[in-house]
Amino acid sequence: MLRDFEERLVQNPLLGASLLWEFTRKYETHGNVAQGASLLVLIPVLPLLLHRASAEKLRGMQFDSGLAKLLIEFPTIRFDLQRRIAAFSALSLSSLNLACAAGLLRRMPLVAAPVFMTMATKLPPQVIAKGTPAVMKLAARRLGAFFRDETLFQIEAKLGIIL
Numbered sequence: 001m002l003r004d005f006e007e008r009l010v011q012n013p014l015l016g017a018s019l020l021w022e023f024t025r026k027y028e029t030h031g032n033v034a035q036g037a038s039l040l041v042l043i044p045v046l047p048l049l050l051h052r053a054s055a056e057k058l059r060g061m062q063f064d065s066g067l068a069k070l071l072i073e074f075p076t077i078r079f080d081l082q083r084r085i086a087a088f089s090a091l092s093l094s095s096l097n098l099a100c101a102a103g104l105l106r107r108m109p110l111v112a113a114p115v116f117m118t119m120a121t122k123l124p125p126q127v128i129a130k131g132t133p134a135v136m137k138l139a140a141r142r143l144g145a146f147f148r149d150e151t152l153f154q155i156e157a158k159l160g161i162i163l
Helices: 002-010 013-029 045-049 052-059 067-073 081-087 089-101 132-148 152-159
Strands: 105-107 115-118
Touching: 013 045, 013 089, 013 105, 013 115, 013 132, 045 052, 045 081, 045 089, 045 132, 052 067, 052 132, 067 132, 067 152, 081 089, 089 105, 089 115
Parallel strands: none
Antiparallel strands: 105 115
């Protein structure tokens, strides 16, 4: 019972919103042309970042390492990922909703598929991460860079998931 309580304290929409903002900020700036993150690209983000071993591995990697290198060095990151994506779907959508409502992210108008870009240039000082959330924040930035270098099909194929 205590573990469930502790997980709910950490796995909350506010932390999720800040992690999605960090991810999207790096995703849209990593590359030559600014590009927002699609909803499908955002779906596996929290299941990866809220997994301690994955976040710790990601945090220490270089931005240009890429998803392939991550999977070579840490192949177990794919383990049970499809189930985690399903389990975290409500949290992912709540976090995205909160990020939009708080002015951190915005949905791009006039595009067929939902695409999100950052609105805020930095997070409010009240949500500055410390401790484990700081590790997740650093991991979110790297994951944003890694995902930006891949197509949605490549992300699905390399991670062994269906979005």
